Structure formats: C-alpha cells, structure tokens
Amino acid sequence: MRSVSRRRRGFTLIELLVVIAIIGVLIGLLLPAVQQAREAARRSQCANNLKQVGLALHNFSDVHGHLPSSIRPPGFAIRHAWVTNALPYLEGGILFDAYNYERSWDHDENRTTVGKNLNVLLCPSTPTTGNRYDGSPYFNPWIQFVAPTDYAAVTSVDQRLETLGLVDKAGEGVLPQGSKTKWRDIIDGLTNTIVIAESAGRPLLYREGKPLGFPNVRVNGGGWARAASDLSLDGIGPGGVAPGPAPFNIVNGEDGGVGVPFPHPYYGTLGTGEIYAFHPGVAQFLFADGSVHAINQSISIRTLAKLVTRKEGETVSDSSY
Numbered sequence: 001m002r003s004v005s006r007r008r009r010g011f012t013l014i015e016l017l018v019v020i021a022i023i024g025v026l027i028g029l030l031l032p033a034v035q036q037a038r039e040a041a042r043r044s045q046c047a048n049n050l051k052q053v054g055l056a057l058h059n060f061s062d063v064h065g066h067l068p069s070s071i072r073p074p075g076f077a078i079r080h081a082w083v084t085n086a087l088p089y090l091e092g093g094i095l096f097d098a099y100n101y102e103r104s105w106d107h108d109e110n111r112t113t114v115g116k117n118l119n120v121l122l123c124p125s126t127p128t129t130g131n132r133y134d135g136s137p138y139f140n141p142w143i144q145f146v147a148p149t150d151y152a153a154v155t156s157v158d159q160r161l162e163t164l165g166l167v168d169k170a171g172e173g174v175l176p177q178g179s180k181t182k183w184r185d186i187i188d189g190l191t192n193t194i195v196i197a198e199s200a201g202r203p204l205l206y207r208e209g210k211p212l213g214f215p216n217v218r219v220n221g222g223g224w225a226r227a228a229s230d231l232s233l234d235g236i237g238p239g240g241v242a243p244g245p246a247p248f249n250i251v252n253g254e255d256g257g258v259g260v261p262f263p264h265p266y267y268g269t270l271g272t273g274e275i276y277a278f279h280p281g282v283a284q285f286l287f288a289d290g291s292v293h294a295i296n297q298s299i300s301i302r303t304l305a306k307l308v309t310r311k312e313g314e315t316v317s318d319s320s321y
Contacts, residue, residue, distance in 0.1 A: 206276065
C-alpha cells in the first residue's frame with residue numbers, strides 16, 4: 001500500500017504581513033484607551049490625595065481652632081511650611097516628632113526629616129524622571145535635600161492682575177503666610193473657595209509638559225517643608241512669564257535658578273511656583289469644604305480669582321467651572 005503524504009500549507013508572506021498589520025492597528029486602537037484608563041486612575045488617586053489633605057486641615061482646625069499656615073517672618077528668622085504643622089494629620093506623626101521646631105526647615109538638624117517623601121503630597125501623574133529634591137537658594141550651589149510636594153497653598157491673587165484689569169479684585173486666599181484663618185473667616189463660603197491647588201513637577205521647571213534645563217533652570221519652591229512652596233495666583237503671559245491671562249497649566253513656575261538674581265526681582269525670597277498639573281486639560285483643586293474639583297484650563301482667570309479670594313463677597317456657580 002502506498003502512503004500518501006500531505007503537505008501542510010503555511011502562511012504566505014503577504015498573509016503574514018496582513019496579520020501583522022491587523023495586529024498593529026488593534027494595538028494602535030487599544031493603546032490610547034489603556035493610557036486614558038491609566039490616567040483616569042492616576043487622576044482619581046490625585047483627587048483622593050487632596051481629599052486627605054482637606055481632612056487633615058479640618059482635623060487640625062478642630063484641635064487648634066484655626067487652620068495651619070506657613071510661618072515665614074522676614075530676615076533669617078525660623079521658618080516652617082504649613083505642611084510641617086499638619087504632619088500629625090497627614091500620617092506623618094513620626095516625622096512631626098523628629099522635626100525640631102526650634103530650628104528652620106533647612107537647618108542641619110531637620111534635613112533627614114524633611115528629606116522623607118509623603119506619598120499623600122505626590123500626584124501620580126507627575127513624571128518620575130529626574131531628581132526632584134528641593135533646596136535652599138541661600139546655599140550656593142543649591143543643596144538638594146527636601147522631598148517634593150505637588151500641591152500648594154494658594155495664598156492670594158496677585159495685585160498685578162487687578163492693575164491689568166484681568167480680575168475684578170485681588171486679595172487674600174485662605175492660607176496667607178503667618179495667618180491663623182478660621183473657617184468663619186471665609187466670607188465667600190467654604191464651597192466657593194479654593195485652599196490648595198496642584199503645582200506639580202517642582203522644583204524642575206516644566207513648560208507645557210516639557211522639563212527645562214534643571215538644575216540651572218528651576219522653580220524656587222517645591223519642597224513640602226518650604227514656606228516658599230506656597231503660591232499666589234499670578235496668571236501666565238507670553239513666554240511663560242507672569243502676569244497674564246492664562247490661569248494655569250502653561251508653566252509650573254518662573255525661573256529662579258542660575259542666572260536669576262536672588263532675591264528675585266519681583267518675588268523677592270518668596271517662591272515662584274504657579275498652578276500646574278499633568279492631567280490633560282485640567283488641574284485639581286481642594287476647596288474649603290473638603291471637596292475636590294477638576295477645573296478646565298479654559299476657565300477665565302477672572303473667574304478663578306473669585307474662587308481664590310475668601311472675603312471679597314464674590315460667588316461663582318458650579319457651572320462656571
């Protein structure tokens with residue numbers, strides 16, 4: 001009996017190329033969806049971080065009768081950030097106990113403590129590349145030893161914006177430095193007033209998603225223990241420099257690095273940070289009532305200023321942002 005052999009037919013080159021092309025198209029369709037899902041998860045975690053910060057502020061107020069603020073007297077007096085005072089309410093009790101409040105944040109005795117990361121202050125959408133440790137401009141070159149924060153107290157609305165006619169009123173926010181604000185001092189209402197905003201990526205200077213020349217180019221501020229990490233609403237103008245009509249997400253601060261005089265020509269020894277997030281099209285804000293809102297970067301700076309000031313008698317409906 002003769003055996004019959006059957007040849008197995010394989011893929012032709014054309015068929016193989018077609019299959020590879022189909023797989024490539026499917027991956028191309030799937031990848032954006034995966035990236036969007038990942039960003040949605042990161043943004044949700046960021047919002048949860050801010051809610052935890054809001055809870056800490058309310059718990060601090062319940063105990064002390066007022067909100068924490070950064071202590072930043074003139075000269076070389078002892079300075080602390082509002083975060084340092086709130087550490088026990090941010091699951092940082094061990095750091096609170098280790099911190100020496102009779103020394104400034106940048107003293108040798110505090111450097112190990114302030115070098116510890118607080119995950120609740122880090123937005124997961126912020127790029128993890130690069131050394132983000134902050135330092136003090138009083139040391140030349142800057143010695144990087146302070147762990148970063150992606151969130152900042154919004155202390156005020158810059159007077160330059162009112163002078164330029166870009167906002168109705170400049171004025172104080174909820175956490176001006178050296179203050180002991182009480183909830184009842186927020187005349188415009190807790191649901192209508194911003195306390196904390198994203199200012200992500202500092203002290204690296206980012207402009208529209210791209211880092212610029214760190215460490216020579218850098219934002220002054222960004223460490224959680226630094227009072228200089230607080231910011232005012234300044235608005236961004238041409239070239240990524242304040243003041244201007246863009247409310248946020250253009251640049252995360254003004255250059256305060258090598259080649260820029262210190263004290264800064266305008267900000268002095270204050271920080272140069274701006275509101276900035278790595279969430280596409282939005283930044284997230286903690287309001288005084290503990291709620292968190294993702295606000296579109298298309299909001300007018302006039303409207304955003306009304307949400308920052310706490311006692312100017314201005315109200316804004318939810319539909320405006």
